[in-house]
Amino acid sequence: MARITLDHLAHAYKPDPQTPQDYALKEINHVWSQGGAYALLGPSGCGKTTLLNIISGLVRPTRGRILFDDRDVTDLATEARNIAQVFQFPVVYDTMTVRENLAFPLKNRRVPKDRATKRVEEIAHLLDLTPVLSRKASNLTADMKQKISLGRGLVRPDVAAILFDEPLTVIDPHLKWQLRSTLKEIHRALDITMIYVTHDQTEALTFADKVVVMHDGAVVQTGTPEELFVRPAHTFVGHFIGSPGMNILPCRVEGAAAYLGKERVALQRGYLNLPKSERIELGIRPEFVRLQPRGAGLPVWIRRIDDIGRARIARVDLDGRTIAASVPENLSVSGDEASLHLDPRHIHIYADGHLVAGEPLEGRAA
Amino acid sequence: MTKTLNNKAWFLVLPVFLIVAFSAVLPLMTVVNYSVQDTFGNNQFFWNGVGWFQELLDPTTDLGGRFFDSLWRTLLFSAIILLIEVPLGILVALSMPREGWTVALSLVLMALPLLIPWNVVGTIWQVFARGDIGLLGWLVNHLGIDYNYTGDPLDAWITIVVMDVWHWTSLVALLCYAGLKSIPDAYYQAARIDGASRWAVFRTIQLPKMRRVLLIAVLLRFMDSFMIYTEPFVLTGGGPGNATTFLSIDLVKLALGQFDLGKAAAMSLVYNLIILAICWVFYTIMTNVDAKNERAEA
Structure with a gap:
């Protein structure tokens, strides 16, 4: 021993x-x-x-x-x-x-x-x-x-x-x-x-x-x-780890906001010193991405919905990026237009694959 | 599922049937035919029944005496060969390299003796062992050992045994090497984890995994040594005296030297049956060991 x-x-x-x-x-x-x-x-x-x-x-x-x-x-x-x-x-x-x-x-x-x-x-x-x-x-x-x-x-x-x-x-x-x-x-x-x-x-x-x-x-x-x-x-x-795995989306980060194409996602922490030359990505697990009827949130197109037993996972398209999102139990999906809600507490920013801690925002609500 | 019956399928067996008939059954029947007849020449044969067999199997007769003498000689030779070549082959296989460029080199070197025609092997050793011009014979004699394979029966035996070991040990070694190569690395790693000694690794991993190839090696070496003819014929011609007259040499002397076709036919049939019987015994023993293992588990 x-x-x-x-x-x-x-x-x-x-x-x-x-x-x-x-x-x-x-x-x-x-x-x-x-x-x-x-x-x-x-x-x-x-x-x-x-x-x-x-x-x-x-x-x-x-x-x-x-x-x-x-x-x-x-x-x-x-x-x-x-x-x-x-x-x-x-x-x-x-x-x-x-x-x-x-x-x-x-x-x-x-x-x-x-x-x-x-x-x-x-x-x-x-x-x-x-x-x-x-x-x-x-x-x-x-x-x-x-x-x-x-x-x-x-x-x-x-x-x-x-x-x-x-x-x-x-x-x-x-x-x-x-x-x-x-x-x-x-x-x-x-x-x-x-x-x-x-x-x-x-x-x-x-x-x-x-x-x-x-x-x-x-x-x-x-x-x-x-x-x-x-x-x-x-x-x-x-x-x-995770099934399906985390969504990894290439993005641009400016201060406390990430841009997926032209869509803005608010972040809970500030990222002021991100290295310029490196690949910046936003990561969020499908469990923390919620599909909701078209309205507030990121506008997406539904490609398909998989029933994986304990949950339903939607594969949606946002400007050519494929995202996996969880479908709430009471939501009945009609048509292929929807919106996504990203839980800001579970959004992570990665530079060249590695997690970036970011700085806490002072006195500002995200 | 229903079985399809199609009697045309028998035609597919026909080629094999013909080949076996002409290559084995017909020649064998010719021999059987000779073995029950006697002749006074002029191609005139008459029925002799089992007379030759009775004479052959009775050691008090001339024919029986010489038959049993050569039989014991041959059995002794095979026993010596197996006792030397099998352990030696295993040892050689164990010490052959497992990886790197030396693998190919050692395989080629090991295969070389097997590629030499048998009568050439006999000739090589006949010259090699001569006391006057042979390197080995000259050297041994100059070391003060009296050595002369053409005059001394023991020397003749030693020379033939050494020659056979030189010629055939690599066959055993190559077979064992193939058996060793088939053992996955994990076995050796597990043995190291389990703290097994070198001897325990051999006893518990290598030997059991080599058992099947060893069965083949023993069978091949037994049959070949029991039927050995060319090399001792070239080297000693069965001499000195009859010291190295093995069954096959004796058979040729009887059939072609004395032209006693009936006696020779009877002898070759008995010779054949002995080989079959011994192989069957070997095979049964080895497969029984397997079966016993399996029964112990059930």
Whole structure:
């Protein structure tokens, strides 16, 4: 059990990296605190697995250090790091029974037999593997095999952290929910740091207390699921999290107002020092954009309305910009003319993709 | 779904049927035909029943004696070959590089001995091992070891075994290498996470994953070594004495040297049956191991 610190960590698979593009993982400073449940969220190829393999020691970083508490483990081999990792595809030792599979990490570390047996039974019970304990692991279903892999990750009680690399990819959807809550329970019961890599936002948001969003080899935001939703620090986060994702609209900002084409949108904060050369965008989540009958607000044309179950989402057109907006329950839409109301508290301004804080307006109503 | 019945489909099997008939069944039947007849020359044959077989399988007769001698020699040779080549092949495969330009290089080097025609292998070693002009024979003799494969039966055996190991170990190695290559990286990574030792990785990951290719390797090496003819024929001609007269060499001596067609036909049939029987035993054992594993799970 330990706090894991990534200190100026970066990794390139090329032998001689020059430009930032050569790095699969750009410089990262991050602290995973003891006992946290983290999710590492990002699209395929963004460097999540690389980061995970660096923490577990399977990959040695090009630059920077990894500390477990205050001990530098950068040069330590995986075996010496006391870390558990579960991989995307199930790994079972074919010739062994399920019981032997689960006991394997303990046996290799010379844990006394009676303690190992007890521990294996506990973990088997948690993962519903008790009925198959004496069977050979080779001909079980992929679900079962992945449970065994999970079990081998969980079986050592003293690990610094357990790393999960998209562990539920091969699991049936109905079992996914169940296993994810099992993991969550285990996390509560064991007080072990867990880092869970996934490209599925639902998985990340339901599992983790803190989500680390990665994009193109860099961490773009770290925060609670709520923070990621309400205040995305990067347009990528806004777009990647949420369904549908955030509306990102190119705009022009003058003081406390943004202009979408010729339409003016009042802002709650002032943006006086926006860099001139950069791409300025306005971001707002569809949840905070309300469709209303033509009148006050931005005049738009309705393209289509999707019923996504818990809500209706309208795709509307404003001067060639496509915007997703939520349709209030009592609104019946007729014709294709409508207006939009943007909740000013949830409008964010981004310069070159990054959130700009802006200055509070003094004494003026927005 | 209803099954479509169309008897014209039998015509599609006809080419295979013809090929098998002319390449295997008819020649085999000719041999069967010879094995039950005797001749005093002039192309006149008369019925002999199972006489040749009785003589062949009775070690007290001349024919039976020499048959069993060569049979034990051949079995011993195959056993030695398997005991050396399989573990050695696995070791070589384990130490072959997994990535980089050295992969192609080592594969080419490993494949080289397999590309050499068998009688050329025999010739190479015949010269290589000679005491007067052969590099190996000359060197060994100058190291003070008395070595002469044409005179000493043990030396002849050692030379043939070393030659076969040189020629065929790379086949085992290449097969094992293919088996090793098919193991996903995640297995090795998981083993490192689980703290497995090098030996545990071999026992629990590499060996089980190589089991199927090893079955093929053992079968191929057994059959080839049990039927070995060309290399020892070129190298020693079955000598000194009869020390390296394996079944195939003996068969040729009998059929073409002495022209005892009936005896030779009977011998080749028994030889054939032995190979089939041993292969069947191998195969059953190996597949039973698989089946037992599966039953243990059910």
